[in-house]
Amino acid sequence: MIKQISTLTKLQLKNLYGINVFRFSTDKSEKKKKLALAATYLFLILLFASYIGGMTYGYIFIGLEEMIPAYLIMLSSIIILFFSIFKAGAVIFQKNAYDILASLPVRQTAIVVSRFIRMYVENLLIALIAMLPSMVVYGIFMHPKASFYLIGILVTLFIPLIPITIATFAGALITAITSRMKHKSLVSVVLSMLLFLGIMLGISQMSAMEESFSIDMLQDLSKTALRIIQSIYPPAIWLGTAMLTGDFLLCIACISGSLLIFALVITVVSANFHWICRGLYRTGAKHNYKLKHLKKSSVLGTLYHRERKRYFSSSVYVINTMIGPIMAVLFSISVLTIGIQPIQTALGFPVDLTVVAPFLLAGIFCIMPTTCTSISMEGKEWWIVKSLPLRTKDVLDSKILLNLTIIAPFFIASELLFVCAIKPDFAELLWLIAIPVLLILFVCVFGITVNLKLPRFDWENEVTVVKQSASSFIGGFLGFVVALLCMVPCILVPAKYTTLTKLLLCFLIALITLYLYHRNNKTNLQEL
């Protein structure tokens, strides 16, 4: 059993981050590309590590050192949970290897555990980036005992276990429920979104409840913070306390508890593994089709129709790209129901929210456009587009069009809610529409640019493209960053120049979008 787990895990890890391709590929340019990508990731890791180190110093400086370990354990656990919850089902029950593994004398538990370990390795990086720099800074300024470091390292290694177990259980449950349904992709999307919203709501309610409890919270900020963490994620407090007090027993008790939960979940998932896989990969074939009238469409129309079918056939793709629009609508609902002033206070915003609202709204819509992975999503079927008499422009336009039509209903709802909430005058209304429209157009086109530069067709699981590819990382968040950066000059310039600044920004965004659009359309798809 251990040997099987080890063999299958090695197989999983060889495929991760394209390590095997890098080792054995004879294509030097491909290797160079991978090295450049690794250097970019390393730079981002260093950036994040510096941020964590700085934050730790800040907390020590204001006397909140007591909450640092618990806070970072909670933070990394929540990040890991969000990173794994939407892909756990796809990773555990990945289709491509099922036929091969099902015919081999391999235990179901070994398959499930190996896939779990793959997710663990991926997420351990998050725990390491969050915990190690913080421990170093804490060590320099607070001079803790050796047990702090020992328990700290042990805790760091076990941080991903609980969130991944929860994600695996949720993913398996959703997959099991939907596996025998006709519209499994759609139901899976709805259930995953409900789960996501439920967790978000739960976290916000718990923290809000704690805040209302402590009127005199400023008198003891550290205790208040710990109470909030306790209500959101109790294991963070237990593990954090174990680190600070050097309590090995508490640490081992926590780790044993999480291992026990993990073993339970693995047992349940393993027992139902084949049943779920069979349901998932069963294909209903009726064999009663009768030829009907076939309607002719334009080339762009038929490409768009194909894009739409492709998009809704992948629950991972839909979930990943729907988060932005759904969050934008939720943001607009909260502005309407709670009012703009309390939100401004809660966010700690130093300026009038109505001035920056168009950028904020646009920024949320710009998270994860479908275009930044839409070329990679063609995968092994990319030969069809390449061998057909299709113009690059039509192929790319259909991808942009899909992104726009997906965002459109959410955008209209968001705008209507926002208008009802802030009751803008004509000029404000114009900005509220023009700025998000331009930024959304920019991000759709930019997504294509990034994916044309960093395409990936050799994937076996959609998760690799949608969540782990360089283009999803760069194209997925850069739009948000650009929207926030556009906000800065509007805040900094005197009020009388705000309109002019917005006008210049719009002109600049439109210009860049047009330039990228024309450049993209000149691409020779054969070279990809």
Next chain:
Amino acid sequence: MLKIKNLTKHYKGSNKGITDINLTIDAGDIYAFIGHNGAGKTTTLKCVVGIHDFEQGEIQINGISMKENPLLCKQQFAYIPDNPDLYEYLTGIQYLNFIADVFEVSESEREARIETYANAFGITEALGNLISSYSHGMKQKLAIISALVHQPKLLILDEPFVGLDPEAAVILKNIMRDICKAGGAIFFSTHVLDVAEKLCNKVAIIKDGVLIKTGKMEELVQQDTSLEDIFMEVLCNDKAD
């Protein structure tokens, strides 16, 4: 119909590829392209149909350069790869309609052709199912129908008989003959030398990316010899050299 002049393509960072390929496929030809695994058959075909870019050479379809006017060239041929990876999220009929839309085939023509070929290959009743539910053979049949839906003058096929049942293989051979009789041409790779010998009027043998032998089948294959003998002889001679 198809002219390949000095075609050279090497994969980046690797020695593999094809060098200085010269071939002419005329109207009425059924041209077999044979060679061992990794010899460069698929690479040549992929360069011809525009899947691979190439460093040197020229590909012309009916006198039009593939490099200069790829869209016009692609409108004149159809290609079927060795492994028919089709859009699994579409149903068979949606895929055929998609291809017909791309080639701007009229509604009545697409309906008639799909009916003819789908009935011939016996997959009409499965056309309403998702392609993901198809077997390899059914996908191959669908790929063949999609290639025929716009009535191309030139068919470029990579291992077209792999995965087909005997009945479908016979139907495909008849279709190939009909296209040639109507003034079209077929260029296809195969490992089934027996089929190539019986079906084709011309043959090209490729080894390690270089064309070793080309010519008319009747000139190459004399009495008491077979294409298999010629192929083995060419390979052995080359090894001895």
